[in-house]
Amino acid sequence: MLFGELLEAVEVCATAGDPAVPVKGIAYDSRQVEPGFLFVAVKGFKADGHEYINEAIKNGAVAVVTQREADLPPGLAWALTPDTRLALALLAARFYGYPSSKMKMIGITGTNGKTTTTNLVAAVLSAAGQKTGLIGTIHNRIGDRILPVKHTTPESLDLQRLLADMAAEGVGTCIMEVSSHALALHRVAGCEFDVAVFTNFTQDHLDFHENMEDYLETKLGLFKSLALPGVKKQGKYAVVNIDDARAAEFIRSAGVPVYTYGIESQADVRAEGIEVSARGVNFTARGRWGSCPLKLKITGLFNVYNTLAAFAVTAALGIPANTIRDTLEATGGVAGRFELVDKGQDFAVIVDYAHTPDGLENILKTAVQITRGRLITVFGCGGDRDRTKRPLMGQIAAKYSDFVIITSDNPRTEDPLGIIDEIENGLKPAANECRYTVEPDRRKAIRAAVKAARPGDVVVIAGKGHEDYQIIGTRKFPFDDRLEAAQALEELK
Structure with missing residues (x-):
């Protein structure tokens, strides 16, 4: 050219x-x-x-x-x-010839739930016979081919190249996690979306955004883009979590038909009769597309929301309810999202990516529901990131846990002990109700939690999820919470 x-x-x-x-x-x-x-x-x-x-x-x-x-x-x-x-x-x-115009583009944004929702939507569309592309936190995918990932949403040049590859390989629908960084840094400029999905809005990324309103306005940009002139003339819509406090702003911004989902409020699809267990969650999705009982292999109230979002997206695309049901019921958990580490022990060990106050509260609420004994929580906070959420996460850990081990996450260029001090400020007021200790070495912290667990307890290891590294200073070291937990459990034997 x-x-x-x-x-x-x-x-x-x-x-x-x-x-x-x-x-x-x-x-x-x-x-x-x-x-x-x-x-x-x-x-x-x-x-x-x-x-x-x-x-x-x-x-x-x-x-x-x-x-x-x-x-x-x-x-x-x-x-x-x-x-x-x-x-x-x-x-x-x-x-690259405007590749987003050659396929259906589904963009999913929100503080939490993007990865699971993206994977669920992709699974349903694939089961319906469509060749899909996926762009997300854990990996990118063209059909069945897995590609490595650097950012939740790739840099714009890399994104357009990836979309061009998808178009060349016959991908009909691309499902993409759209982060606030991607929107603010114009990584998705030049993409024309058909569907925008809003999962939830809670505190995160205040190291990058000036304040929560700036963070909100950035995310609204995805929805506002749906009404802009483009090549695609019809069929665009938005899907919104109606239970979220900021839902109305996303609905107003869309400028296209909006489908809602929720648990507490009336919605186009609503979950009723929710039953949560350690191994899964059952509920009935009821609303615009009829009544659909679901027995899922993933658990937690937050995953009810993620599943409802995927149900609404795919039902609005005309996928039959029985295809949606069968796929959602057959789909296991996403790597590092409330992932059980099972070595036959008589207590549960769960690894999760939760790294925001809302994310941590969601998984701990679910953990409480399935705990017969004590809830033991291991977590830290990332360095060179939003500092204001650290004491908040400390408060949340204290509220739901019986015992907390504060440790390092990815300290990056910050002093790990300084990060821990800020988390500890949130825990100290609840020290009488919740015991806690500090172990900066994450490997030792995980082993200490596993060693302390008794029959019926639940150990939650939060913050890193699927990540297979730890960033200390400017270097990446191999580290996987799931492998560390598995090794600790083997050592118990």
């Missing part, structure tokens, strides 16, 4: 050089530039792409897009744009 043709997709403040220069590829990392590439200089959080323009040119860049003036060689094709992050997304979408 010619440089000038690519520029038709973005706002250009100034340009020079030959607009007819062919562009063979696009890169935002100078190390990825090959001869014939366009280099887009993006200012990141740790590095500024404008400082690597000369390296990109040495590697073969034939054109450059910047958002500030730069000293460029005479004759080089270049363009100046107000926002190179947004430009990168729009240029990539155009370069």
